[in-house]
Amino acid sequence: MTASAPIHRSFLFGPVLALLAMMVLVLVAAVFLGVADIPPGDVAAVLTGHGSDQARSIILDIRLPRIVTGILAGIHFAVAGLLLQTITRNPLADPSIMGISQGATLTVTVFLVFAVYIHDPGSNTLAELPLAWLPAIGTLGGMAAGGLIYALAFRLDLGPLRITLCGIAIGAVLHAGAIGLIAGWGSARIEILLEWLSGSLYARSWTHALFLVPFTIAGLAALPVLRRSIDLLRFDSTAARSFGLSYRTQFSIVLLLSCGLAASAVGAVGPIIFVGLVVPHLARFLAGRHFALVLPLTIALGAFIVTLGDLLGRLLGQAEEIPIGVITALFGVPVLIALLRKIP
Numbered sequence: 001m002t003a004s005a006p007i008h009r010s011f012l013f014g015p016v017l018a019l020l021a022m023m024v025l026v027l028v029a030a031v032f033l034g035v036a037d038i039p040p041g042d043v044a045a046v047l048t049g050h051g052s053d054q055a056r057s058i059i060l061d062i063r064l065p066r067i068v069t070g071i072l073a074g075i076h077f078a079v080a081g082l083l084l085q086t087i088t089r090n091p092l093a094d095p096s097i098m099g100i101s102q103g104a105t106l107t108v109t110v111f112l113v114f115a116v117y118i119h120d121p122g123s124n125t126l127a128e129l130p131l132a133w134l135p136a137i138g139t140l141g142g143m144a145a146g147g148l149i150y151a152l153a154f155r156l157d158l159g160p161l162r163i164t165l166c167g168i169a170i171g172a173v174l175h176a177g178a179i180g181l182i183a184g185w186g187s188a189r190i191e192i193l194l195e196w197l198s199g200s201l202y203a204r205s206w207t208h209a210l211f212l213v214p215f216t217i218a219g220l221a222a223l224p225v226l227r228r229s230i231d232l233l234r235f236d237s238t239a240a241r242s243f244g245l246s247y248r249t250q251f252s253i254v255l256l257l258s259c260g261l262a263a264s265a266v267g268a269v270g271p272i273i274f275v276g277l278v279v280p281h282l283a284r285f286l287a288g289r290h291f292a293l294v295l296p297l298t299i300a301l302g303a304f305i306v307t308l309g310d311l312l313g314r315l316l317g318q319a320e321e322i323p324i325g326v327i328t329a330l331f332g333v334p335v336l337i338a339l340l341r342k343i344p
Helices: 004-032 040-047 053-088 100-119 131-155 160-185 187-197 206-225 227-232 237-242 247-269 275-287 291-317 324-342
Strands: none
Touching: 004 040, 004 053, 004 275, 004 291, 040 053, 053 160, 053 206, 053 227, 053 247, 053 275, 053 291, 100 131, 100 160, 100 187, 100 247, 131 160, 131 206, 131 247, 206 227, 206 247, 227 247, 237 247, 275 291, 275 324, 291 324
16 A cells, blocks of 8 residues: 555656646746747846847737736636536536626627717727726626526526526527627627637736736635535535535525636636636546546646647737637647546
8 A cells, every 4th residue: 555655646746747847838938939039038138127128018018918817817717617517517517608608798799889889979990999898898798697597597496407508598599699799780890809709818918917816816715615515516406405505505606606707707808618618627637536636727727728729829820810719619629529538
C-alpha cells in the first residue's frame, strides 16, 4: 500500500503539473505574440515599466486587458457549466443549453437594434451607441432567462431532465426572436451584432475586465460555502433531503450563482460555446476519482482554453482575426466526442 502511494500521486499530479506549465506558456505567448509584431525585448521592457509609447499602448491597453477578460470569462463559463451539469444531473447542460446565453443574446440584439434611437433620435450611426452598456444589458438578459426557467421549473414541479428541456425550449424561442430582429431591423448594424454573437475578445478593454471582477470574486467565494450543497445536489431530491439539505433553497442558490457567472460572461464577450460544456468533462477526466480536484481543474481549464483559443484566433486570422467562439466550436466538438467515448 505504501509503495504504491507515490506512484498513484505521480499519476494524479503529473497531468496537473503539465496543465499548469502549459497555462504559463500560453499566457506568456499571448502577451508576446499578436498581430502587431513587437520584439520580445520591447515587450519585456514594457512589462518592467519601460518601453516605447507604442509598445506600451499595444501591450497594456490591448493585449493585457483582452487576456484578463478572457481568463475571467473562461472561468465563468466553465464553472457555470459544471454547476448546471451537477444540479440538473445532465452531462450536456451548459449556459447555451439552459437558455441563459440566448437570453443575453436577445437583450443585446434589442439594445443594438433599437437603443440608437433611444440614445440619440437624430442619429443612425454606430458611434452614438452607448456600447459600454452591453455587458450589463447582456447580464440582465441572461439572468432574466435563468429566472424564467427557474419559475417554470418549480411552478410546474419539473425534475432535472425536464428543467433542461424547458431551458432548451425557452432558449430556442429567445434565439429565434434575436434572429428575427437581426433579419428585420439589424441590417445597418449586422457587423457588430455578428461579431458579438460569434463570441469575441476583440477590442475588449479594462472596462470589460473590471465588469467581470465582482462576479468572479463573488462566485468563487461562494463555492466553498456551497460545496456540501453542490455535492448533495448531484443526487435526486429525496436522497438530498435525507441528508438534511433544503433542496429547493439550495438548488435555487446554485442556479442563481451559475446564471450570474454565465450571464456576465456572455454580456462581456458574447456566447462562447462549448467552454461550459467541454471543460467540466475534461476536468472530471483528469481528476479521475479525486472529486475534490474537479472544481480547481475546471477553473484552470476554463481560463486556459479561452486564452489559448483567443491566441490561436489572433495568430491564424492575423489582421482579420478569427473569433474565439469559432475556435472553440471547431475544437470543442471532437474533444467532447473523445471524452464521452471514455466516460462509461
